[in-house]
Amino acid sequence: MEQGDSLAGPGDTTGDTTGGRRLPLADLRKKDLNLLVVLAALLESNSVSEAAKRLDSTQPSTSRMLERLRDEIGDPLLIKSALKMLPTRRAQELQPLLENVLRQIEQIYTQAADYDPALETGSYAIGINDSLQAVIAPGFLEALRQTAPRARVRMQPVPMPSGVSALSSGAIDVMVAFHPAEEHESLRAELLFNAQFGCLCATGNRQIGDHPTPADLTPLPCLDVSQFGLVTKLIDRYFGAHGTTRNIVGTLTSYLAVPDAVAGTAMYAMVPGYLAPLLCRHPGVRFAPVVDPLLTVPVHLCWHNNVHTHPFVSVLRTLLTQAAAPLAH
Template structure:
């Protein structure tokens, strides 16, 4: 056979039709080609394989020994090539049993994924979801496509090409609903007079509120530092402490705890939340569908 690099793969369906029909005219009709074009393709095939492939036998033609060896493998080979060139782009959420893997921090799990999981339970009942912890340094895992999606603040994902901003998150303050000293709209002095709970996943000793206070020459008292988004509101509900937290988390926690929400007495910059996915997942119809579900519930 000639060099495989120069072989025209378009000739394989012609060969399959010729060996099945054992006649040029019937193969031409099956392929919707003219008879001269089919004969020319047969000539090219004979040259490529250095074999007659079809041999005249009376009024008909019969496959050569090589052709008989090739014939059982042709259909599967053609199907495999077609699947590579034109990959299957269908995805049926109603029947899929895919296991989606999503890397997220505590905030993203509460603010985003609780609703996403509820949506998937309805629209893809046979699918499953694995939520993985999202460390600060996860580039290596993203590079090897260890998960389908990652969700966290956009700043942390800014270097990644495949990402989308989902929404902007604002900060709000919370305190227990029967706090003995805070007015309905707490002033900066009231705010600073109370102890504060700080969520610090990286064991930080300050946060965005402290940066905002520093701009006006003020400081607050940090009474509790914790890495846990969900535990902190419970602490606030049981004490006189106040806390500044992402609005979506505050609104969720206010349903379960005796909390009141109020605007920070100083402007505090919020943050964008984004999702990113490995390059290997680009164009994956299942991941495309999952991303759309996330957009739909937000």
């Protein structure tokens, strides 16, 4: 049975040990819950006139609400004495329960305004591939530890079959990806930066110059790198626009595997320029930029409407945007 399933029928609370509602919502809606605030003021002051002042109301109006409370609860609640009104035993029993209820209601209305990420202890997931993790994670994690040291945030590959469905289902809270800026009514997106692709090849590969053209690359063996096909389509479109195609001899799913694969060979791979400093730590490879708008891929930060106002998801978005800012220049 999935969480939230119940063997009870609608409105049936028999055997309910989970603290469920005692009344169906339709019945509870008939109750004037504003009277609970009035009752709290009356029990705190033991005075109709003082309660009226606290409520910014009048004494006759507060007296009428006290009569309604007596009818609703079936108890006098406050009785007159020589000097002041005294709470009945039932009223004394209700007071701590009432205080707890009002504090919980207050949290509902003030949680966002009073939110402190330093106290966050929840678990959150960011869908982001390994190449983007390599350049965004260091700055992001450093800022996260300073801002929300107790939060549990994991970075993971974007779940299959699509990032949109993963965001919709809650499998991930936000996504950083080569995501096309297509209109989707339930998704929001922010452009982080545009990734310009270029050519990674062996340092000794003299067939590839400093600024290779499609004609230069066409006859050479190429390693394709793509997880979901978006980048492959982009690069194929670039070559197709110049009337040629790539000579693909193998496929990888991670850019981080490319340096070892092409070093000392005639192969090359098209990789994003933001990874060039990291990939070129390998002494056997070099990066040759290709300046062409057809080889530009937008990297977006995406999230679902259902978390748009969530306080900590908003913090995550801010930290990711800040960590990606250097890549936009």
